[in-house]
Amino acid sequence: MKKRKGKKTENILLNVDDVEYTTLPNKKYQQRKPYTPLNPKVVTSFMPGNIQKVFVKKGQKVKEGSELCILEAMKMKNIILAPEDGVIKRVNIKEGDIVAKHHALIELQ
Amino acid sequence: MSIKQKTLDLKQRMQNAIQGGGAKAIEKQVAMGKMTARERILSLLDPNSFHEYDLFVEHAAKDFDMDKKHLPGDGVITGTGTINGFPVCVYAQDFTVAGGSLGLMHARKIGKIMDHAMKLKIPIIGINDSGGARIQEGVNSLAGYGEIFYRNTQASGVIPQISVILGPCAGGAVYSPALTDFVFVVDKISKMFITGPEVIRSVLGEEITMEELGGARVHSEITGNAHFFSESEEECFQKIKKLVSFIPWSNKKKAAPFPKKAPKSKQFRIDNIIPTDPREPYDVRDVIRSVSDDSEFFEVQELYAANMVIGFGRLNGETIGFVANQPLILAGVLDVDSSDKAARFIRFCDAFNIPLVTLVDLPGYLPGIDQEHAGVIRHGAKILYSYSEATVPKVTVILRKAYGGGYIAMCSRHLKADFVFAWPTAEIAVMGPEGAANIIFRHEIMNASNPEETRQRKVDEYKQKFANPYVAAAHGYIDAVIEPAETRKFLLHALEIAVDKDEKSPEKKHGIPPF
Numbered sequence: 001m002k003k004r005k006g007k008k009t010e011n012i013l014l015n016v017d018d019v020e021y022t023t024l025p026n027k028k029y030q031q032r033k034p035y036t037p038l039n040p041k042v043v044t045s046f047m048p049g050n051i052q053k054v055f056v057k058k059g060q061k062v063k064e065g066s067e068l069c070i071l072e073a074m075k076m077k078n079i080i081l082a083p084e085d086g087v088i089k090r091v092n093i094k095e096g097d098i099v100a101k102h103h104a105l106i107e108l109q
Numbered sequence: 110m111s112i113k114q115k116t117l118d119l120k121q122r123m124q125n126a127i128q129g130g131g132a133k134a135i136e137k138q139v140a141m142g143k144m145t146a147r148e149r150i151l152s153l154l155d156p157n158s159f160h161e162y163d164l165f166v167e168h169a170a171k172d173f174d175m176d177k178k179h180l181p182g183d184g185v186i187t188g189t190g191t192i193n194g195f196p197v198c199v200y201a202q203d204f205t206v207a208g209g210s211l212g213l214m215h216a217r218k219i220g221k222i223m224d225h226a227m228k229l230k231i232p233i234i235g236i237n238d239s240g241g242a243r244i245q246e247g248v249n250s251l252a253g254y255g256e257i258f259y260r261n262t263q264a265s266g267v268i269p270q271i272s273v274i275l276g277p278c279a280g281g282a283v284y285s286p287a288l289t290d291f292v293f294v295v296d297k298i299s300k301m302f303i304t305g306p307e308v309i310r311s312v313l314g315e316e317i318t319m320e321e322l323g324g325a326r327v328h329s330e331i332t333g334n335a336h337f338f339s340e341s342e343e344e345c346f347q348k349i350k351k352l353v354s355f356i357p358w359s360n361k362k363k364a365a366p367f368p369k370k371a372p373k374s375k376q377f378r379i380d381n382i383i384p385t386d387p388r389e390p391y392d393v394r395d396v397i398r399s400v401s402d403d404s405e406f407f408e409v410q411e412l413y414a415a416n417m418v419i420g421f422g423r424l425n426g427e428t429i430g431f432v433a434n435q436p437l438i439l440a441g442v443l444d445v446d447s448s449d450k451a452a453r454f455i456r457f458c459d460a461f462n463i464p465l466v467t468l469v470d471l472p473g474y475l476p477g478i479d480q481e482h483a484g485v486i487r488h489g490a491k492i493l494y495s496y497s498e499a500t501v502p503k504v505t506v507i508l509r510k511a512y513g514g515g516y517i518a519m520c521s522r523h524l525k526a527d528f529v530f531a532w533p534t535a536e537i538a539v540m541g542p543e544g545a546a547n548i549i550f551r552h553e554i555m556n557a558s559n560p561e562e563t564r565q566r567k568v569d570e571y572k573q574k575f576a577n578p579y580v581a582a583a584h585g586y587i588d589a590v591i592e593p594a595e596t597r598k599f600l601l602h603a604l605e606i607a608v609d610k611d612e613k614s615p616e617k618k619h620g621i622p623p624f
Contacts, residue, residue, distance in 0.1 A: 011390070014440045016472040017512070017544030021388050021440035026415055027330055028446065029439060035478040048313040073312075098314035 040083055043106045049073025051097040056106065060088045068106050069093065080105065126164050126181045130205025138205050143276060143298060144342050146186050146203035149236050153346045154190035154199065161188040163221065168214045173245040180206050183214040184239075187222040189231075192353045195365070198226035201236035204276050208240035211282065215243070216253025223260040230359035232269040234349065237286060238276030254281045261288035266460040268359045271349060274299040274325075274335070275342060287334065290457055291352060291409070294325035294335040295345050301328055301335075326412075333413040333446060351407055355421040355428045356461060363462050364428035370403040372597065377404050379593045383470075385534055387510040387541075387576075393418055393433045393441070396468055396508065400597040402426065410450055416440070417447035419454040424466070425601050430458035433468035434519065436509075443515050444475035445488040452491035452622075459499035464604055467496075467520040470509040472541060489518070490623040496524045498620060502607035504600055507531040507578065507587070513540050522586045527610065528603045530596070531578035531587045538580070542572040 009030075013020040052070040056062060062082040071078045086108035093105050110118070127147065129135065138145055144152070150159055168175065168183050184206035189198050200222050202209040219235070226233035242250040264270055265288065272286035273293045277300045286292045286301070294301075302323035309315050309322070321327065328335035337352070339345035357364045377399035383391050398404040401422035408420035416439040419432050432451050434441030458465050474485060496503070496518070504527060505520045516537055520526045531537065539545060546567040547554070557563035574580075581587045591599050 014442070016440065016442060016474075016476060017540045018547055019388060019472060019541040019543045021390070021436070021472060023390050023436065023440040024438050026438050032477070032479045035482075048315075098312075100313060100315065 041086070041089075041108045042104045043068060043080060043083065043108070045071055045073075045099045045101060045103045045105055046078075047071075047073045048099065048101045049078070051093045051095055051099060051105075052077065054091060054093060054095055056088050056091065058088050058091055062086060062088060062108075071099070071105075082108070084108070123164065129181055129203045130207075134205035141276075141298075143204070143238070145205065146201035146209075146236065146238065149273075149275065149342065149346075150186060150188070150190070150199055150201050152343070153234070153236075153349060154192060154197070155194065158190040159188055159199075160190060161186060163187055163218045166214050166218055168212050168246070170212060170243075170246045170249070172247070175245050178207075180212075182206065183212060183218065184209050185215045185218050187218045189222075189225070192350050195353055195358065196229070196231045197234055197353065198222050198229070198231060199234045199236070202239040202276075204238045204240075207243065209238050209276070210240050210243035211250055211253050212243035212246040213249040213253050216250075216256055219253075220256050220260055223257070223264065226268055227260070227264050230268060230361060232271060232353065232356070232358060233264065234271045234273065235285065235289070236273045236275055237278040237282065238274075239282055240277060241280045241282055251281070254285070257285050258288060261285055265290075266360060266456075269356050269461065271352070273345065273349065274301055275345075276300070279303070279305055279323075283334075291337065292328070292335045293337045293339065293345050293349060294328055295339045295342055296325045298342065299325040299328070299335070329410075329412040331413075333410065333450060335413075336410050338412055352421075355407060355423075356463070357428075360460055360462065366426040367402070367423055369426045370423075372399055372401060373404040374399070379596060383509060383534060383593075385509075387470075387472075387536060390436045390440070392437050393435050393468060393470065393508075397422060397431050397433060400424070400600060401429070401431075406431065409454060414444070414446035414450045416442055416444065417451050419451055421463075424597075424604055427604065428463050429604075430454060430463045430465050431468070432465060432520070434471040434515075436470050439475065441471040442473065442475040443471060443489060443492065443518060444480055445483045445485050448485075448489045448492045448518075452495040455492070455495040455499055459495070459501050462501060464502040464504070464607070465496075465499060465520065466600060467503070467505040467526070469505060469507040469511045469516070469519040471512070471515040471519065472510060473513045473515040487623045489514075492518045493524065494620070494622045496520045496526075498614065498622075500610070500612040500614060502604055502610050503527050504603045504607075505529045506591075506596060506600070507535040507537060509534050510536045510541070512536070512538055522588075525612075527607055528588050528599075529586065530589050530591050530599055531582070532593050532596075533578065533590060534593075535578035535581075535587075535590070536576040537578055537587070538575045542568050542576050545575070546571045 009024050011022050012025050049071045052072045054069045055067050064084045066082040068080045089109040090107040185202050187200040200219050270289035271291050272289045283301050300319050329338035337348050379399040382395045397406045406422045416435050418435045522529045550567040554560050554564045578590050
């Protein structure tokens with residue numbers, strides 16, 4: 001029989017339909033991330049890229065559809081628009097920043 | 110020139126060509142811990158069985174001074190040979206020649222040997238070790254990849270296709286292995302990815318090593334792109350030889366029969382493997398080994414989605430595809446990865462006339478937001494699709510719990526299993542007793558003076574009445590409730606009488622599985 005390599009994993013209790021099963025987790029199960037609900041006030045990068053321009057400042061009033069910044073990704077310039085009317089609470093980016101996917105770019109009040 | 114002189118000239122030409130990229134490049138290859146392309150073919154095939162073709166093929170590229178470059182064999186070795194006497198077509202990319210880069214003639218050689226395999230109806234084995242497209246050949250290099258992908262797809266389900274990743278295999282090149290049936294990888298040697306660490310660093314600013322991004326372990330444990338993980342090239346070739354012994358040459362044949370052998374019943378005692386408490390884990394592979402010839406089980410994708418076990422064994426000398434829930438890992442639940450893993454294996458077995466034996470012990474589907482969002486509906490449907498579609502003999506043994514949708518999915522009578530057997534320990538029910546009692550007797554439990562006591566009593570009542578194989582047997586959903594020790598006997602008989610099974614699918618061009 002083949003031996004499994006790597007660190008020894010401990011049994012967990014897995015609940016399926018109110019029954020708790022004694023079992024080992026696999027790597028993906030251990031690495032799964034908790035779900036965070038979408039916050040409409042936070043504008044995030046829909047894909048990784050670099051910030052080419054930022055059009056807004058903290059405290060500035062914006063309307064739904066106002067241009068917030070340009071995210072250059074995969075050789076395309078994507079103009080990021082405000083999802084709703086509001087006031088800029090925080091700008092987490094500056095021009096030239098490289099951002100990952102789901103990075104919180106700009107927050108509205 | 111006399112014949113002798115002409116023969117000498119041929120020998121000289123051959124000698125030059127088989128040097129590949131030359132001594133320096135070979136030295137580099139060895140320094141990377143890799144065998145040369147020729148050594149690989151020779152260690153994979155039976156001694157003296159390799160016959161090479163297209164040794165003198167050369168590229169015809171002109172741009173970027175390519176006309177001044179001589180690339181022996183255009184960086185790939187192709188030919189035919191045997192593995193344990195079974196015929197195969199084989200190609201191996203030669204990294205010592207222009208980094209094994211794929212140009213038009215390189216691709217044509219691969220296409221030609223694939224065409225041979227298709228005509229001769231024998232397996233094709235491709236050894237990948239290439240820096241990728243030969244950029245100097247531009248769009249011709251892309252054409253080369255496309256022609257290979259097309260052939261991979263045409264050959265799918267007709268002849269077994271095996272890919273061996275023994276070096277880099279990056280960008281578009283990964284899609285040929287991805288289209289084939291089995292992918293072999295070797296620790297620290299195999300590297301597969303669409304975009305490499307450098308692009309990721311420059312575009313995303315994220316640091317990752319090649320090994321962490323697309324090494325052998327990642328593809329064996331996380332992505333599921335690889336089916337067999339080895340520590341060394343030598344071990345990898347041994348595994349390929351073993352796999353070839355289990356599969357037929359083509360979809361027109363059965364796998365070659367082996368001498369019949371009894372299981373090692375002293376080592377694998379079928380009566381002592383499973384705990385009767387359905388919440389306790391055990392290794393389902395021991396059950397497979399307790400019924401298979403010589404207790405042999407050749408596991409596929411051992412490290413990926415280990416909550417589902419798939420692989421080959423034999424019953425009375427005939428190759429069998431085993432599919433089993435693994436209570437040891439995640440209680441053996443169905444989830445996105447395990448459904449995907451099993452479904453593909455079932456389709457391979459069905460395409461290549463390998464009967465399926467399914468061992469069932471699962472609580473259902475894995476609950477979780479991540480699973481729902483990862484598409485457990487669509488992926489879970491694959492297993493229903495592939496079992497329903499399969500027309501090879503299908504025999505199912507329910508070992509312990511078979512609850513809800515999981516029961517249906519695991520080759521139940523309703524998906525047209527030929528035989529469904531159940532052990533006396535089987536619990537075939539719409540869900541686990543606790544969950545069922547909580548729903549059915551909710552009001553009674555809530556309104557009771559002692560809810561916890563009432564709940565427990567109702568759970569026990571439900572268990573007593575429904576947590577057994579007899580309710581399903583009463584409806585004819587189970588063909589026989591059998592003693593564990595009789596399992597092999599029942600399997601052998603079922604497969605023996607199913608030998609001429611003839612079940613036709615409705616006429617169609619092809620189905621539309623939930624890919």
